[in-house]
Amino acid sequence: MTPPKSPEPDSSGEERKAPPPRRLPPLWRLAFDLVERPIGAASESFVQSEVFMDALAAGWKVQRRMTREVQRGIGLWLDVLAVPRRSDLTTLVNQVASLERQVRQVTRELERRNGSEISQQRPAATTRRSSAKAKGR
Amino acid sequence: MPSLIERQVLRARNGLAYLAGTNRPAIAQTPKDTVWRRDKAQLWRYRHAEGEGVSIAPPILIVHSLVSKSYVLDLMPNNSMIRYLLGEGFDVFLLDWGVADAAEAENTLEDYVDDYIPEAIQATLREAETDEVNLIGYCFGGVLTLLLAAGHPELPIRSLVTLATPADYSKMGFMSQMFARGRLDPDDVIDDTGLVSSTRMDEGFQALKPTDQLVQQVNLLQNLWNEEFVEGFVAMNQWARDQVPFPGAAFRQTVQVLIRDNALMRGVIPFGRGEVRLQDIRVPYLNAFAEQDGIVPAAASAPLTELVGSEDASELRLQSGHVGFVAGRQAAKVARPQIADWIRRHSDEV
Numbered sequence: 001m002t003p004p005k006s007p008e009p010d011s012s013g014e015e016r017k018a019p020p021p022r023r024l025p026p027l028w029r030l031a032f033d034l035v036e037r038p039i040g041a042a043s044e045s046f047v048q049s050e051v052f053m054d055a056l057a058a059g060w061k062v063q064r065r066m067t068r069e070v071q072r073g074i075g076l077w078l079d080v081l082a083v084p085r086r087s088d089l090t091t092l093v094n095q096v097a098s099l100e101r102q103v104r105q106v107t108r109e110l111e112r113r114n115g116s117e118i119s120q121q122r123p124a125a126t127t128r129r130s131s132a133k134a135k136g137r
Numbered sequence: 138m139p140s141l142i143e144r145q146v147l148r149a150r151n152g153l154a155y156l157a158g159t160n161r162p163a164i165a166q167t168p169k170d171t172v173w174r175r176d177k178a179q180l181w182r183y184r185h186a187e188g189e190g191v192s193i194a195p196p197i198l199i200v201h202s203l204v205s206k207s208y209v210l211d212l213m214p215n216n217s218m219i220r221y222l223l224g225e226g227f228d229v230f231l232l233d234w235g236v237a238d239a240a241e242a243e244n245t246l247e248d249y250v251d252d253y254i255p256e257a258i259q260a261t262l263r264e265a266e267t268d269e270v271n272l273i274g275y276c277f278g279g280v281l282t283l284l285l286a287a288g289h290p291e292l293p294i295r296s297l298v299t300l301a302t303p304a305d306y307s308k309m310g311f312m313s314q315m316f317a318r319g320r321l322d323p324d325d326v327i328d329d330t331g332l333v334s335s336t337r338m339d340e341g342f343q344a345l346k347p348t349d350q351l352v353q354q355v356n357l358l359q360n361l362w363n364e365e366f367v368e369g370f371v372a373m374n375q376w377a378r379d380q381v382p383f384p385g386a387a388f389r390q391t392v393q394v395l396i397r398d399n400a401l402m403r404g405v406i407p408f409g410r411g412e413v414r415l416q417d418i419r420v421p422y423l424n425a426f427a428e429q430d431g432i433v434p435a436a437a438s439a440p441l442t443e444l445v446g447s448e449d450a451s452e453l454r455l456q457s458g459h460v461g462f463v464a465g466r467q468a469a470k471v472a473r474p475q476i477a478d479w480i481r482r483h484s485d486e487v
Contacts, residue, residue, distance in 0.1 A: 025359065026359070029355070029359055032355055036348055036351070036352060036355075040346070040347070040348040040349075040352070043348055044345075044346060044347065046347075047311055047345070048311055048314070053311070053314055054320065057315060057320040057321045057325075060321065060326065061325055064325060090329045090330060093239050093330060094329075094331065096239070096240075097238070097239035097242060097331075101240060104176060108252070
């Protein structure tokens with residue numbers, strides 16, 4: 001499939017009207033584009049470079065480690081003050097989520113079993129009907 | 138176009154409304170009914186406007202991506218892929234995944250492909266009282282529909298369309314390169330609740346085009362006098378920053394199987410207890426992708442047409458960006474009509 005073709009004569013054989021000429025952007029916009037385009041292109045190339053990706057990966061890893069360390073430090077103080085910490089809440093959320101997942105699995109398993117029981121019953125009913133028909137004949 | 142002075146007045150008025158947040162457009166306005174739900178997944182059936190009706194069968198089931206919100210498909214009344222398809226006479230269903238939380242953290246790709254989507258297809262068949270569906274997968278939803286069509290040949294799929302769906306993850310640039318060679322492990326970005334947070338997802342997308350936010354703001358300033366532009370801008374900007382968390386278990390699989398092993402490109406994907414083969418996809422297939430897509434580059438999507446086993450496999454190459462399929466001027470002029478036309482040719486009139 002290709003995009004629509006450029007204007008062609010319509011069914012009446014006449015040339016379609018040319019679209020109105022496009023307005024030029026204001027000067028300030030042209031100036032902005034003149035500066036932004038090379039910077040944008042360079043920054044996109046930089047983002048794709050090994051140096052940037054290595055640095056970002058290291059940054060994310062450090063950020064994660066720092067966050068954990070800070071949370072652990074704060075947690076120790078919160079423990080002293082007998083105040084629940086964020087990780088306690090996260091543990092509870094995860095435990096509830098785990099329970100929710102188990103309930104879902106059990107529900108699905110039950111539905112499957114019910115489904116298979118119904119499908120097992122159906123052929124039996126069909127057989128009875130067929131045999132009844134056969135007897136009738 | 139208004140005069141210079143009028144434009145400045147409009148600019149001031151719209152600018153103040155924008156800053157105050159009072160010109161938020163109404164999004165996802167097409168009326169719909171929830172016809173099936175499981176956990177956070179919901180299947181919506183959209184209602185036709187008065188005087189419209191279903192004239193094409195089988196219905197369309199759209200499987201949305203796991204990484205964004207589905208309202209991009211029904212962004213605004215004048216800019217809605219859903220509304221367009223309804224207007225063309227299709228019966229439209231959308232499978233929305235909701236916002237994942239800790240309960241979804243252990244969801245694997247198999248959960249989506251072997252459980253949720255087949256059940257949603259059954260619900261679609263039941264609701265529409267039909268025996269087949271036309272399937273559309275958008276972005277990562279396309280990956281799910283490919284795995285589904287390859288792994289479940291028994292499902293009654295009339296045709297399959299993938300929009301902006303990656304196959305060659307080595308061409309995905311920054312996003313996959315961060316994980317490809319062990320620079321980062323999935324667990325480096327999965328948080329304590331077992332999800333890749335929406336903030337992390339957003340950071341990843343923003344890094345693709347570092348100056349994009351600035352350019353967008355300048356576009357807004359230039360067109361601030363134009364109410365219609367501002368409305369569209371606000372809606373699109375809201376969606377672009379409105380990422381959803383990605384389930385950790387599915388993310389680990391994505392990194393290992395799709396990114397590091399580049400399994401879609403090999404055509405054989407380890408899945409469940411066995412594997413699925415893209416060559417087993419036999420239904421008519423349309424691979425639609427965009428030349429200016431910065432998230433899923435055309436080079437990452439293009440090979441799909443050859444990878445599937447369908448005899449009727451074609452590609453639709455658009456001159457737009459990632460959302461140019463579903464929203465915006467390109468979508469209205471080119472993408473939606475061509476996609477609808479392709480599906481219509483593989484459907485029946487009723």
